[in-house]
Amino acid sequence: MKFFSFLVVLSFIFWACEKNESTAPEQGDGLSAYYPFNGNAKDESGNGNDGVVNGAVLVKDRFGNDSSAFYLNGIADYIEFPQTFIFHEEGDGSFFFWINHDSVGHESIFWTRGDDTDKNRFNIYTTYENKLFGVDYRSPSGERHKIFGVDTELNTWVFIGITRSGNTYSLYVNGTKISDFTDSNPDLPTYTGKWFCGKRHNFMYNGAVDDIRIYNRALTEQEINNLYHEGNWDES
Template structure:
């Protein structure tokens, strides 16, 4: 049953049915999704075709230069590549000690260059504040973390082109910092000050220390994970189930396509029915992102949609054969729509569009529970 599927959000490639069953059984055995971990999850960036936050907290990332690339499993458009020159992703997540006295940052990373300094996640304002990346001041060039004024914790040597799991755990109450690189642990005392009230993925917010390589599965927690939780965090999406567009909209009988300036993707944070829905891609001003399918009429179409956007400026729109039928804007809860479709082949498209103004809401739209009943005579 679909309601029994695991909630790991990473989109993976289709595999042969026998292997899929074996992997699914393995995931159930290790308990891939921990309620305790999810309760403390402040932001989660699986980079499934966009930089949206899938924790449900609305901290969507804004991409500046970084481009989608393959993840550690070889899946296209499931990680971001940073050129080491000027690429980064901005997210308004405040990780300062006065907001999160204890916290954890983790990611899967692949370095294409190891020349320091290169940041994976940082809010540093030149005060050795909370940051995770490649440095040379922890005893050698390698994976490191800032541990306070003038202090760098680490290091674990970097292997160019190899995917590794990195995490840093800050406990302001105990004045400790722990760095994890796969199964290796470094720990020392650390007392950190205040940085910026936002983070950069792939650079220091002062627009330096640009990362060269790929970053995926970024997570930020509002407490200090222990060693067993770090291990779970590292393994939780090593194996996972596919959340396809067809599953997300609950209709595998239709063929789904996505495109525009960013792709739609399946996710499990916001939905109307059965634990998932399709979400629009992360776009900038004067851009659009669409999902579409084709049906053969006559018949009746029904779907649920939802949007959180700048009111009267950014819209989720529905088209039949390139003719707009309806649109919603602002903060709109789930609404059901129904249309009679005439005889013949018809293209159905849902498109989220942004103007050149400011952002508003969560800046995206959702689609769920799409049904098409063929053979019904239009009214």
């Protein structure tokens, strides 16, 4: 009887653990690049798109693990990635990352071309406008398409997700959909080449970044919520 009771308790423990553990999308399920920043900027998707670190220093991640995120000082630090940015390409896609930014300012978190020319690129940024986080792109001719703007918190880890399905972009903050935007007259950047985390002349990003994921499909709301809770982060 005691042995039977022990098995019942043990089964309940395993069931509870499985229930509380979020399942993120499988590594190969459309994942084109993954940068967990566990001591380096290697692409752990297996696709070989390794980042190159310029000055950024390793710091604790949101779980308190040492050397598991990068901090950029807003002066000269940046990380360079070799492949064409996902939203420059036609078709569906998803882009996710964690940020912990220090101050309100106009800073480019991600700038998706290899120089400072303000056209034919995406810009994922913060501004002075009440801690605003924003996304826009400029066409090859320089026409601006503003996609999103939303307030985010300072000095805390925030999970940002951007998906595109057809011509509709969706913004997620901490696993929850915030808004949709349909680009009625798309004129996507045609630039092919490297892009940056933190680097744009006079608009360098000051803060920490971690767990960049890029998919060649639009993830579902449930998949995105699972990514946010990966590692049992913020589980209630």
